[in-house]
Amino acid sequence: MSYFPDCRTDENYNEKYLNDRDKEYLEGFDWCVKTVLEPFADNMNIYKDEFDINGVALNLPWFLENNQEVAEKLKECMIHFSEMERNILITAMIDAMDEDEYKEIKNKADKTEN
Numbered sequence: 834m835s836y837f838p839d840c841r842t843d844e845n846y847n848e849k850y851l852n853d854r855d856k857e858y859l860e861g862f863d864w865c866v867k868t869v870l871e872p873f874a875d876n877m878n879i880y881k882d883e884f885d886i887n888g889v890a891l892n893l894p895w896f897l898e899n900n901q902e903v904a905e906k907l908k909e910c911m912i913h914f915s916e917m918e919r920n921i922l923i924t925a926m927i928d929a930m931d932e933d934e935y936k937e938i939k940n941k942a943d944k945t946e947n
Contacts, residue, residue, distance in 0.1 A: 840923035848923050849942045850935060855926040862922060866915045874908040 838846045848859060877894040884891040897904035927935065 837917065837920040837924050840920045846920075846924050846927050847942075850939045851923065851926055852930065852934060852938060855923075858926075859919070859923065862919060866912070866919075870911055870915055871908070874904060874911060 840846050840848050848856070851859060874897070877897060879894075881892055881894045882890070884893045897907065930938075
C-alpha cells in the first residue's frame with residue numbers, strides 16, 4: 834500500500850497538472866512500463882538458467898509457466914509496484930513546481946474539463 838495519492842484521479846496531485854516537460858518524462862516512464870516491464874513476466878523463458886539459489890538451479894520460467902496463478906500474481910505485483918512508483922514520481926514533480934505555475938496549469942486543466 835502506498836501513502837502517495839492515485840495521481841490518475843487525485844484532485845491535487847493529478848498528472849493532468851504537470852507541465853509539458855514533466856508530461857513528456859511521464860510518457861517515457863509509461864512507455865517503459867508498457868514495452869519493458871509488462872512483457873517481462875511473459876518472456877522469462879530467456880532467463881531459465883539465471884536463477885541459482887545457494888547452488889540449486891531454479892527453473893523459474895518453467896515454474897511460472899506451470900503455475901499460471903502465480904505468474905499472473907507476479908505480473909499484477911510488478912504493475913502495481915510500477916504504478917506506485919509512477920505516483921511517487923508525479924507527486925515529486927508537482928511538489929517541485931513553482932506555486933504560480935501549478936495554479937495556472939491546474940486552473941487551465943480544470944476549466945477544460947467543465
